[in-house]
Amino acid sequence: MRAAAGRIRAVFADAGCTGRLHARRCDLGAAGEGPPGGGAEIEVDGRARVVTASVYKLVLLVAFCRAVEAGRIDPVARLTVDPAECTPGPTGLAALRDPVTMSRRDLATSMMTVSDNAAADVLLGEIGLGAVEELVAELGLTGTRIVGGTADVHRGLLRDTDTHTTAEAFAALADNDEAHTVSAYDPAYTSATTPEEMTRLLRALWAGRVLSPAPTAFVRSVMAAQVWPHRIAAAFPHRGVTVAGKTGTIGVIRNEVAVVEFPGEHPVAVAVFTHAARADPTLPVVDAAIAEAARIAVTALRRPLDPAAAPEPDTCR
Structure with a gap:
């Protein structure tokens, strides 16, 4: 595990980013149960606090499912959202032109599958921030x-960059010739977590210890989509191989948390959070570093479901 951690650190350094990672094998029994601490772990600064960006939508989804279970929210009730009045974003409702009517459950699906900012804010308004805080x-x-x-x-970005529109704020963030100190980059001022807590949450979800079977299956399916x-x-x-994940991106912040499942093996939960040195809107080298760091960690933790069975060949090299 120590050697794998060293390789992961080198991957982040080569990509020009600060990276933090935690991965844990989800040693689940036949009924989805297992020890609360999970299985083996690997980490690179995995207990440091990091900015969630859109990874917060995973926590929001679980809180939404909890509200449905408690009978406070009807998941199939329909809401009408006008794109002209919703949170800006490159995907989902904000990319449309006309008012859309859809169920809360479909809003949750859009929030997770395409990281729909507007859908997420609608759902947050429906269940309330207090419900999210209670879950945490x-x-x-x-x-x-x-x-x-x-x-x-977005409101914080407008203030910190002294701009008037979200588009102007993101253009300012993407300028490598300007150094902007914004609250969205500081876990002390924005939504934050640790990589270890995200893999702990994922492991508990996959074990069925957070939600009942039907909403657990829903969470897993939308993440896999x-x-x-x-x-x-x-x-x-x-x-x-199934990868059920949730990305998060804002400016120099690029993240993803996921559960990786090989056939006949224990799932592995992995959380990768990065802070790039450059502010370019797209940084394929950092995206590739997230992939490579996850590959190294998951490969180190892979084990067959039957402990008596021989390990499968490493197909991730």
Whole structure:
């Protein structure tokens, strides 16, 4: 594990970014149960606090499912959202032209599969920030704090960059000739977590210890349907391998948390959070570093479900 951690640090250094990672094998029994601490772990500064960016949507999704279980929210009730009045974003509702009517459950699906900012803020308004805070406290995620939605982040960016529109704010962030100190980059001022707490949450979700079976299956399915192939999923293009993840991106921040499942093996939860030295809107080298770091960690932790069985060949090299 120490050798793997050293290789991961080198990957981040070569990509020109600060990287923090935690991965743990989810040693689950036949009924999905297992020891609360999970299986073997590997980390690179995995207990440091980091900016969540859109990874917060995973916590919001779980809080939404909890509200559905408690009968406070009807998941199939329909809401009408006007794109002209919703949170800006490159995907989902904000990319449309006309008002859209859809169920809360479909809003949650859009929030996760294409990282729909507008859908996320609608759902946050439906369940309330208090419900998210209660979930975090109940799960003992003491290093995790969700302070608001994407609209709140955007308001902070306008203030910190002294701009008037979200487009202007992001253009300012992408200028490598200007050094902007913004609250969205500081875990002390924005929604934050630790890589270890995210893999702990994922492990508990996969074990069925957070939600009942139906919402657990829903969470796993929408995470597996995420459309972005350029980070953790890029490390595991093999047939039969499932990567259920959630990305997060804002300016120099690029993240992803995921559960990687090889057939006949224990799932492995992995969380990678990076802070790039450059501010370019696209940084394929950092995306590739996230993939490679995840590949190294998951490869080190892979084990067959049957402990008596011989390990499968390493197909991730």
